[in-house]
Amino acid sequence: MTVASAHVAGGGTTHADPAPGGGPRKRSWTAYLLLLPGGLWLLLFFVVPLVQLFTVSLQSGFPGYPGYYYRDVNVGNYATALTEFAGHFGRSLLYAGLATVFAFILAYPLAYAMAFKAGKWRGVMMICVIAPFFTSFILRTIAWRQILADDGPVASTLNFLHLLPGGHITETWMAVVAGLTYNFLPFMVLPIYASLERADARVIEAGGDLYANGFTTFRTVTLPMSMPGVIAGTLLTFIPAAGDYVNADLLGSDRSTKMVGNVIESQFFKVLGGFPVAAALSFTLMALILAMVFLYIRRFGTEELL
Amino acid sequence: MTASTDSGYRPAVAQRVRTWFANRFAIIAAIVVLLYLFVPVAYTFVFSFNDYRKSNIVWNGDAGPTLKHWKNPCGAPGVCDALVTSLKVGGIATVVATILGTMLAFALVRHRFRGRSTSNVLIFIPMATPEIVLGASLLTIFVQGFSRFGLRLGFWTIVIAHIMFCISFVVVTVKARLQSLDPRLEEAAQDLYAGPGGTFWRVTFPLVLPGIVGAALLSFSLSFDDFIITNFVSGDETTFPKFVYVSYLRGIPAQANVIGFSMFVIAVALVVAGQVIGNSRRR
Numbered sequence: 001m002t003v004a005s006a007h008v009a010g011g012g013t014t015h016a017d018p019a020p021g022g023g024p025r026k027r028s029w030t031a032y033l034l035l036l037p038g039g040l041w042l043l044l045f046f047v048v049p050l051v052q053l054f055t056v057s058l059q060s061g062f063p064g065y066p067g068y069y070y071r072d073v074n075v076g077n078y079a080t081a082l083t084e085f086a087g088h089f090g091r092s093l094l095y096a097g098l099a100t101v102f103a104f105i106l107a108y109p110l111a112y113a114m115a116f117k118a119g120k121w122r123g124v125m126m127i128c129v130i131a132p133f134f135t136s137f138i139l140r141t142i143a144w145r146q147i148l149a150d151d152g153p154v155a156s157t158l159n160f161l162h163l164l165p166g167g168h169i170t171e172t173w174m175a176v177v178a179g180l181t182y183n184f185l186p187f188m189v190l191p192i193y194a195s196l197e198r199a200d201a202r203v204i205e206a207g208g209d210l211y212a213n214g215f216t217t218f219r220t221v222t223l224p225m226s227m228p229g230v231i232a233g234t235l236l237t238f239i240p241a242a243g244d245y246v247n248a249d250l251l252g253s254d255r256s257t258k259m260v261g262n263v264i265e266s267q268f269f270k271v272l273g274g275f276p277v278a279a280a281l282s283f284t285l286m287a288l289i290l291a292m293v294f295l296y297i298r299r300f301g302t303e304e305l306l
Numbered sequence: 307m308t309a310s311t312d313s314g315y316r317p318a319v320a321q322r323v324r325t326w327f328a329n330r331f332a333i334i335a336a337i338v339v340l341l342y343l344f345v346p347v348a349y350t351f352v353f354s355f356n357d358y359r360k361s362n363i364v365w366n367g368d369a370g371p372t373l374k375h376w377k378n379p380c381g382a383p384g385v386c387d388a389l390v391t392s393l394k395v396g397g398i399a400t401v402v403a404t405i406l407g408t409m410l411a412f413a414l415v416r417h418r419f420r421g422r423s424t425s426n427v428l429i430f431i432p433m434a435t436p437e438i439v440l441g442a443s444l445l446t447i448f449v450q451g452f453s454r455f456g457l458r459l460g461f462w463t464i465v466i467a468h469i470m471f472c473i474s475f476v477v478v479t480v481k482a483r484l485q486s487l488d489p490r491l492e493e494a495a496q497d498l499y500a501g502p503g504g505t506f507w508r509v510t511f512p513l514v515l516p517g518i519v520g521a522a523l524l525s526f527s528l529s530f531d532d533f534i535i536t537n538f539v540s541g542d543e544t545t546f547p548k549f550v551y552v553s554y555l556r557g558i559p560a561q562a563n564v565i566g567f568s569m570f571v572i573a574v575a576l577v578v579a580g581q582v583i584g585n586s587r588r589r
Contacts, residue, residue, distance in 0.1 A: 030413075030417065031413045031416075031417035031418075031419040032413075032419065034409040034410065034412055034413035034417070035409070035410060035413045035419075035425065037406050037409065038406035038407060038409055038410040038473055038477075039410070039425065039428070041406055041469065041470060041473060042428055042429070042432065042470065042473060042474075045444065045447075045466055045467070045469075045470040046428075046431075046432050046440075046470055047428070048447060048451075049440075049443035049444050049446065049447035050439075050443050052443060052446050052447045052450065052451055053439075053442060053443035053446050053447075056446050056450070106339050106342070107339075109331070109332050109335035109336055109339065110335070110336040110339045110340065112332045112336075113332040113333045113335070113336030114336065116332070117332055117333045117336070118333075118336075123577075123581050124578065124581070125336070125340065127573075127574055127577045127578070128340050128343065128344075128574075129340075129343065130523070130524065130527050130573075131347075131527075131570055131573050131574050131577075132343055132344065132346070132347050132570065133527040133528065133530065133531040134527060134530060134531070134566070134569040134570045134572075134573040135346070135347050135350055135566040135567060135569065135570045136530075136531055136533075136546060136547045136550055136562075136566050136569075137531050137533065137547070138533055138547050138550040138551045138554070139346075139350050139550055139558070139562060139563065139566045140346035140347065140350065141346075142550075142554060142558065143345075143346035143347075143349040143350050143353075144346055146349065146353075146363060147345065147346070147349060182342075182343075182346075185339075185343065186343075194482060198486075235434045236433060236434055239434050239435070239436055240434070240435075240436045240437060242436065243435075243436020243437065243438045243439060244436065244437075244438070244534075245438060245534070246533065246534065246551075250554070261436070261438045264438050264442060265438065268442060268445065268538070275446070278442060279442065279446065282438065282439045282442045282443070283439075285436055285438075285439055286435065286439050289431070289434055289435055289436075289439075290431075292434075293427070293430065293431060293434060297427065
């Protein structure tokens with residue numbers, strides 16, 4: 001069972017053949033027929049809504065009629081988004097960045113073991129990575145809140161050892177970053193696993209024979225071969241984590257740990273007339289994503305994307 | 307270990323210990339990380355036995371563990387309705403997304419056509435987009451655009467949204483499987499006078515099937531666990547994660563723990579059973 005994005009190993013070289021992979025190649029209408037339903041779905045329910053969100057981000061509210069908008073080119077929404085909520089943006093990027101680094105540190109050994117050491121246990125380990133989804137991430141996040149609470153095992157141990165400045169984990173950035181790391185870990189594991197699985201184990205063995213040092217082999221052979229997976233995992237972790245609001249909501253405090261997702265959520269649901277600014281905030285996040293995906297394509301090409 | 311000058315023996319032991327750990331480091335670290343993934347699941351399990359008074363947050367040591375929530379899993383109002391909604395949404399979204407995504411994967415791997423790279427990008431971006439952006443954009447289009455066609459926020463808008471974000475994961479999974487197939491198997495079938503249909507249904511499809519099943523499983527788990535997008539597009543409809551989130555302030559009933567943990571066990575049991583059957587058939 002291969003559940004994850006697959007990467008052609010090769011450390012970021014561009015392919016001479018734009019369509020690698022086996023199988024007969026046909027140039028026919030079949031391709032378009034196969035593409036049509038799924039492509040239409042993505043067009044209608046992904047692209048069109050984003051365009052709509054963009055137009056909303058430029059709308060203005062009718063003065064005196066909160067909740068009603070008219071079509072406009074009101075760049076002021078973006079100015080509001082970027083000035084008033086700059087702190088939230090910064091915090092989101094910082095928390096998501098930390099969570100991505102921690103998720104990488106935890107995910108790599110797991111993905112490596114699944115690809116090279118697990119043998120027939122590979123499928124079982126794969127299930128173990130996905131199965132917690134079934135308990136619902138809200139329940140699991142609330143469980144972390146109890147585990148990290150002041151009288152819980154982690155905080156009381158750290159406090160006993162005088163290792164916890166401030167004395168709390170929940171209601172601080174630490175709990176939010178811990179929650180983000182935990183919740184997005186599978187999205188780091190799966191692409192790294194896929195790219196390692198496609199790497200030839202013999203190349204790594206040869207590297208081991210040549211360098212005869214575990215760390216050097218890892219740094220010069222294994223890691224470069226899995227680089228497309230690492231980058232894809234980084235994209236799938238960092239950006240969704242930057243837009244998350246549930247962890248900050250359930251694990252953080254009301255004042256000091258709010259992220260941009262919390263602002264978008266409250267602008268949409270709790271602030272009357274908040275739609276345009278919320279849309280501008282969302283679209284700024286989206287611009288960030290597009291920039292990162294574009295850089296990725298420049299480096300690895302579109303075939304490596306999936 | 308004593309510090310000795312016996313240089314012949316000691317480095318050998320140290321070397322052996324180091325090699326032992328180096329060989330097992332990855333597998334030990336992997337097990338630790340898997341246990342870490344299960345910590346909150348175990349917590350959920352333990353607190354499903356809590357005989358709590360007001361809210362299921364602090365363990366009630368006076369009363370001891372109880373089975374009453376397991377005997378009456380639908381006892382909390384609304385929890386089973388929410389579960390049924392989640393299962394229905396997950397079922398429909400999984401079937402549709404798996405079919406559409408598999409078709410896309412075949413087109414991308416087996417055909418050359420104009421706009422291949424654009425398609426690759428279009429399929430990748432939804433996976434990397436924060437759920438809040440997907441939810442917000444769908445909410446604006448459902449409220450400001452598609453409501454004209456009589457589409458109201460509720461069950462079907464959740465299904466539409468879930469299909470959308472599952473498609474990409476299906477494409478990625480099936481594509482990986484397709485790319486790893488040996489093309490010679492299909493060539494052999496054609497050499498043996500199998501027609502294109504026969505080759506597809508009797509050779510290609512069975513070989514790709516594990517990938518399709520994996521994709522369906524991933525879709526279902528993503529749909530079943532989704533909260534953020536669902537919260538934006540659900541209107542008055544309640545799914546299981548939304549039920550948990552909404553009841554958080556009042557206190558989550560232990561029945562949610564029972565259901566959450568049971569779903570986890572059922573999923574693992576089904577997949578392990580499937581794998582055992584698959585292994586025995588292969589022999």
